[in-house]
Amino acid sequence: MDNRQQTRTEEVMAAIKARAAARQLAPGDRLPSIRRCAAAMKVSPSTVVEAYDRLAAEGLIRARPGSGFYLTGHGLPPLSLAQPATPRAVDPFWVSRQSLDAGPDTLKPGCGWLPPDWMPNEALRRGLRSLARGGDEMLAEYGSTRGSLPLRRLLLGRLAEEGLQLSPEQLLLTGSGTQAVDLVCRFLLQPGDTVLVDDPCYFNFRALLRAHRLRLLSVPFTPTGPDIQAFEAIVAAERPRLYITNAALHNPTGASLSPQAAYRVLSIAAAQDMAIVEDEIFADFEPDPSPRLAVLDGLDRVIRIGSFSKTLSASVRSGYIAARPDWVEGLVDLQIATSFGGPSPLAGGLIADVLAGGGYRKHMEEIRRRLAQARRAVAPRLEALGIRPWLMPRGGFYLWCRLPEGVDSAELSRLALADGVVLAPGNVFSVAQTAGDFMRFNVAQMREPRVYEALERSLLASRRSDRPAVGARPAP
Amino acid sequence: MDNRQQTRTEEVMAAIKARAAARQLAPGDRLPSIRRCAAAMKVSPSTVVEAYDRLAAEGLIRARPGSGFYLTGHGLPPLSLAQPATPRAVDPFWVSRQSLDAGPDTLKPGCGWLPPDWMPNEALRRGLRSLARGGDEMLAEYGSTRGSLPLRRLLLGRLAEEGLQLSPEQLLLTGSGTQAVDLVCRFLLQPGDTVLVDDPCYFNFRALLRAHRLRLLSVPFTPTGPDIQAFEAIVAAERPRLYITNAALHNPTGASLSPQAAYRVLSIAAAQDMAIVEDEIFADFEPDPSPRLAVLDGLDRVIRIGSFSKTLSASVRSGYIAARPDWVEGLVDLQIATSFGGPSPLAGGLIADVLAGGGYRKHMEEIRRRLAQARRAVAPRLEALGIRPWLMPRGGFYLWCRLPEGVDSAELSRLALADGVVLAPGNVFSVAQTAGDFMRFNVAQMREPRVYEALERSLLASRRSDRPAVGARPAP
Known part of the structure; x- marks a missing residue:
């Protein structure tokens, strides 16, 4: 037409x-x-x-x-489709919903992704046009249970490069990285089972594990991985079935596992027969690879999870699981039962097209360069507000920061939201609720001066609102 | 380049x-x-x-x-990525896996979808090209928690046309129709809860409910809906929390709910405070709409599920849930926890583009015409083999058929598979295991004479393999 x-x-x-x-x-x-x-x-x-x-x-x-x-007289209801602004607790869902449903004018230093103009959009556009020239099967059919063959082939090559030689039976594509963790929990765990996470950990792990009715324990996280003494004690005493972590550029701290910590974590897990999920969604942001539990272990008790949402597109939605062949076999059945079929062949084909194009390495080099620059630019501006990074990560987009003394991060987040800025307050990442004075910042989402202005105003307001409470407390 | x-x-x-x-x-x-x-x-x-x-x-x-x-020396492992041909029980997963992972030469009268060349592939190609011209946000970002706004707008209009006036808060897009049912189960049920399905019912409901560790009961299905006396008795005695059904073109029988049955089902559910999932994935295949539980009920206790996998594309993967606003609010949180974000904005945008294009009505008219023709052509060919339809459906692609006396449908399916033909044997649809002499046929997948030749050979072989067993049985 x-x-x-x-x-x-x-x-x-x-x-x-x-x-x-x-x-x-x-x-x-x-x-x-x-x-x-x-x-x-x-x-x-x-x-x-x-x-x-x-x-x-x-x-x-x-x-x-x-x-x-x-x-019909039905027309469209004359309503806006915006979310109702119901008051909610500042919990893991608060951050997800505020970030995902934010209007175009809201700034999102609390969100967990790159701005859309950092993504390889031209490669995605080429990929879409190439799919439009593709066969009917790719457009119309469910596809095979393990997902797009071209994408699996490429992933096998990339994992081999990391030192993980997989058989094709060990790889399963999923609808997203989160769906991958969800499937593994369904496969390995029963309601009431104990699961160990880091403190702090990715806040959506908490939401996900709660949805599974699991018992959640946490181990303090240090700049080189979990606190090994605490880890050993808690694993021996509580016998968790599963430990979920990120070895490379841990979310929210940006730390990476040291070789010694990796070895000790694996040995302790082996001694107590605990499985491990290693969610490596940020792996490609590392300047060079840190030790990987999955590689050391050879995928015996470690399950490797990945996704392309942070590096290529969050809209396309594709993740994967690499694990023991017998576990993957069970996971395939579970994915059929709960999603029918594997992930979208179209999504898999599009990701494969972009990865195979050869521009991916250059794209990630450029992203790493821009993020290093952004970290260097953002850190001093936060320091000027009394907000201090816990460590300077080797890569990725997070800065895990301690707030000025006496500032509560949930309160600060509420105030900033009223000012059009979504933050990610510390305790949403903390099972033990010990991170009330921390905040996770995404350096890629902090280019606008308005972020710092809102932070400054909110810090000021938060101190002011504290005063009467302090005065009302009995003297120590 | x-x-x-x-x-x-x-x-x-x-x-x-x-x-x-x-x-x-x-x-x-x-x-x-x-x-x-x-x-x-x-x-x-x-x-x-x-x-x-x-x-x-x-x-x-x-x-x-x-x-x-x-x-690197890693190269690609010199292995085929085909599934290992492990022997498996003829259970719901058997049908799913054989259909989804079938090679290009396998015929699939047992599968649950149309051949790819029946789908609106040119409209999908136009949609892909149009997305390639779209903005960065659509290509790169997670999108809002309830899913693609253009698709939700279109769905509100289509549901209004059926008589369901929804507020936008009542609609949630999901990754697929199955994922929609899965989310609802997670939201409403706990392990050990009792769920009622039809006998026969869509086989993947059985797999899904087993994954949730639920107690499964079934009610015999008649040509006008569930057997109401049995339904009333079982609901009163067992107090299931949820009943899952299809009102329009029930899978596998092709029957549709009568107005009287719809009213009785709702009244009984209300008296015992039972929720209902109405999976309307085949609704658009009806020549004119049958009574809908969701419409009668006004989405109080009924949850309406839909998908575009059967009518537009199974590769794009998109489903939806329409339910009470407070339930949808909880389902949004659950979808964030288990998938992060809503369904792919790209998938939603593509479906919306095809639906809005205006060709959808003509496409479905053509599909209905072709299916009516296929039903008329296939039924006599099956009858010639002694395979008799239980009823002639008003639409859709299924024929639920009784096999010749003494033929076991699981055995027949094993024989046909060895002959390159995937069938869907009756008992995978039956919780009570009372459909061993039934078979579900997909008339759209039965154009090739080889299907009938394989059926004839398998029927013959199945009778032959029966003989010794019959001889070995004690006389009645």
């Missing part, structure tokens, strides 16, 4: 809508016939057919076979 | 691979520099850069910054 016909179709649609809005057509009324409408509006009958079809698709009119088109 | 450069890049890649295969390059060896390789192969340096990048993406070589490219 050319642009002129497109415009005419829209004119016919607008005319019908205007008549309905002006009550010249009432619900149940028959629309003029195609022929009569075409004559009245001086357009071709095919333009009217197209306009009526589109109005039917919108639900405004309805076809009765052999009889014509009738006004 | 033009085609000539593409070809040269591939030539360079092939040359490096050939040298690696011939052991002229060993793992750890440094590749020739870009400049030297370009000179040796008489191509431009940018062609070599492209080739090296693609080989790195495949894992065959690896870049060491500032030092050049090295052979």
